[in-house]
Amino acid sequence: xxxxxxxxxxxxxxxxxxxxxxxxxxxxxxxxxxxxxxxxxxxxxxxxxxxxxxxxxxxxxxxxxxxxxxxxxxxxxxxxxxxxxxxxxxxxxxxxxxxxxxxxxxxxxxxxxxxxxxxxxxxxxxxxxxxxxxxxxxxxxxxxxxxxxxxxxxxxxxxxxxxxxxxxxxxxxxxxxxxxxxxxxxxxxxxxxxxxxxxxxxxxx
Amino acid sequence: xxxxxxxxxxxxxxxxxxxxxxxxxxxxxxxxxxxxxxxxxxxxxxxxxxxxxxxxxxxxxxxxxxxxxxxxxxxxxxxxxxxxxxxxxxxxxxxxxxxxxxxxxxxxxxxxxxxxxxxxxxxxxxxxxxxxxxxxxxxxxxxxxxxxxxxxxxxxxxxxxxxxxxxxxxxxxxxxxxxxxxxxxxxxxxxxxxxxxxxxxxxxxxxxxxxxxxxxxxxxxxxxxxxx
Numbered sequence: 001x002x003x004x005x006x007x008x009x010x011x012x013x014x015x016x017x018x019x020x021x022x023x024x025x026x027x028x029x030x031x032x033x034x035x036x037x038x039x040x041x042x043x044x045x046x047x048x049x050x051x052x053x054x055x056x057x058x059x060x061x062x063x064x065x066x067x068x069x070x071x072x073x074x075x076x077x078x079x080x081x082x083x084x085x086x087x088x089x090x091x092x093x094x095x096x097x098x099x100x101x102x103x104x105x106x107x108x109x110x111x112x113x114x115x116x117x118x119x120x121x122x123x124x125x126x127x128x129x130x131x132x133x134x135x136x137x138x139x140x141x142x143x144x145x146x147x148x149x150x151x152x153x154x155x156x157x158x159x160x161x162x163x164x165x166x167x168x169x170x171x172x173x174x175x176x177x178x179x180x181x182x183x184x185x186x187x188x189x190x191x192x193x194x195x196x197x198x199x200x201x202x203x204x205x
Numbered sequence: 206x207x208x209x210x211x212x213x214x215x216x217x218x219x220x221x222x223x224x225x226x227x228x229x230x231x232x233x234x235x236x237x238x239x240x241x242x243x244x245x246x247x248x249x250x251x252x253x254x255x256x257x258x259x260x261x262x263x264x265x266x267x268x269x270x271x272x273x274x275x276x277x278x279x280x281x282x283x284x285x286x287x288x289x290x291x292x293x294x295x296x297x298x299x300x301x302x303x304x305x306x307x308x309x310x311x312x313x314x315x316x317x318x319x320x321x322x323x324x325x326x327x328x329x330x331x332x333x334x335x336x337x338x339x340x341x342x343x344x345x346x347x348x349x350x351x352x353x354x355x356x357x358x359x360x361x362x363x364x365x366x367x368x369x370x371x372x373x374x375x376x377x378x379x380x381x382x383x384x385x386x387x388x389x390x391x392x393x394x395x396x397x398x399x400x401x402x403x404x405x406x407x408x409x410x411x412x413x414x415x416x417x418x419x420x421x422x423x424x425x426x427x428x429x430x431x432x433x
Contacts, residue, residue, distance in 0.1 A: 028297045036350040100351050147347045147359065149405050152416070155298060155346030156359060 030154035037160060038096030038192040039109070039140055046180040046200040051093040054204055057112040057133065058095065060085040062102045081108060088115075096192050101145055101158060109138040113178040114204050136169040136176035138197075148190050160189040165197050178202070248276040248324055249432040252388055254288070256426030265293035268411065270425070274313065279323065282313045284330065286425075290411035298346035298355060299408055305338020307412030313374060322380055324431060330374035332392065336411045337367045340402055361402060368399035368410045378429060386429040394421045 043052040061081035084107075089095035099107045112133040119129045143162025150157040165184050169176035181200040189196055254270045261267045270288025277283055286309040294301040311332035318326035342361040349356050376390025396419055399407065409415045414423055 030348060030350075030353060032350075098351060101349060149403055150348070150350065152299070152406055152408060153297065154350065155348050155355070157348055157350040158356065 028153050030151070032151055032154055035150045035154065035157055036192050037099060037157070037189045039099050039107070039163075039165070039189060039197070040094060040096040040193065040195050041182075041197045041199045042094045042195050043199045043201060046202055052201060052203065053091060053093045054201075055088065055090040055114055056092070056095050057088045057115060058086075058097050059083060059110045060097050060099065061108040061110075062100055063104045063106070094195070099140060099142075099160060099189065101160075105142050107140045109140065111136050111138065111179070113201065134178035136167060136179045138165055138182070139168050140165045142189075146188070157190075161187070163187045163189055163196060178204075247433070248274075248282075250274045250282075250324075250386070250429045251432060252386075252425075252427050252429035254425050254427040256424055257290075265291075265295070266414075267291045270307075270412070272309075272425070272429075277312075280315050280318075282315075282328070282330075284311050284313055284332070285309070286332070286334075288412060292409045292411060292415070294409040294415055296415075298344070298358070299342070300344040301408045302341045302343065303338050303407075303409050303411055305336055305411045307334060307336035307338075307410075309334040309372065309412070311372070311374070313376070324386065325379050327377045328374070328390075330376070332372040332374060333369070334372055334394070334412060335367065335369045336399075336413065337365070338411050339363050340366045340407070342402075342405070361405075364402035366400050366402050366407070368396065368407050368413065370394050370396045370410075370413055372423070376425070384431045386431065388425070388427055388429045390425045392423040392425065394423055395419055396421070 043054060043056075044050060045052050061083055064080050064082050084100050085098040087097075097109055112135045114133045116133050117131045118127045119131060120126060121128050141164050142160040146159040146161045147156040148159050149155075163184065164187070165182060167176050167179055167182050169179070179199055179201050183198040183200075184196065185198055186194055186196050250273065252272045252274075257266065258269055268288055268290030270286060270290075272284055272286040274282045274284045287307070289306045291302070291304045293303075309332040311330055313328040313330035315323075315326045315328045318324075341363040344358050344360055346355045347357040347359055348354065372392040372394040374390050374392050376388065378386050378388040381387045394413055396407070396410075396413065396416065401407070407416050412423065414421045
């Protein structure tokens, strides 16, 4: 009887430890930002494979009627489009811009080399004019949506297949205002780190 | 991190508790029974888990496990465990079935033993464990990671996968009837790796349990028989 009592005492003690352990559950909320698909562009000096470091300001849009969910923001640039991201990458050789599934399967990017510069009156300090940074526009088109394993909490994340990116500031495949050429190096966007396009440009003056 | 600290604290407390209880007895008897401790036995035990079969009446986990141990010297026992298990993971929009076998190999070291019966006592130990099993993903969530909304579900057919992990062991054994012992052991376990289906981390593993982080706590609570 004494041994049985001891065994039961051990059991109760161990059960308390087990319950305490099981009460600590991991967080099962999907928060893995690194796996969110982004159109990642690496910048190079035109005609070389030498990385170009610069500060890039960018805006991403989709057609107004092509999405029904998510964050919308009035842009003023076009009544047909909505801004889905406005951001910058300062002093980088690479940047990643968001994209979103939409019925038109197109995302529009405006990319500026450096910030707009305000010229101020030397006496009053008021801005008398703004010199806009050189801007170019890209259009990303995709064919289909796929999915790939991300994590236990997130499940399978949507991926974008058959991706094609075009420089459209000027007609055809000619150079834009500051981007001389782009090259699509991956046609599926699965995460926020894989390079999708190489972007060739000159150093900012 | 919080889990590790909590577990360390609790296990340390348990061991201290056990030492504290046993040392009171030992301190009064050790001088007169020293010669008994030097006797060498090679006890062989076989044990069967009764905790999980009972619990299986109330959840999706079905299976049995057993072990055999061989006493190497006074303190050390080599241990082999084996079992099979069916289980299901049905949480956070996943529905996964697994079915397979597992085996564990390791040793126990008795930190305290009864003077009159050295098979009674509290031990710590370690295991390396391996499971080979089939995994069927009946449903997985497809998520638009930009909006963080689930847009659909998918499934994957049965696949043969495997996992291996390591376990620390803290347990106790007490003779209840002649040659029959009650035994309880906690096996805090850490997943190491294995063969995955399409890179999917395991959500439930036979012998390990549901994967809710890098650590888990399988429990053995059963009856052991001393063969010799």
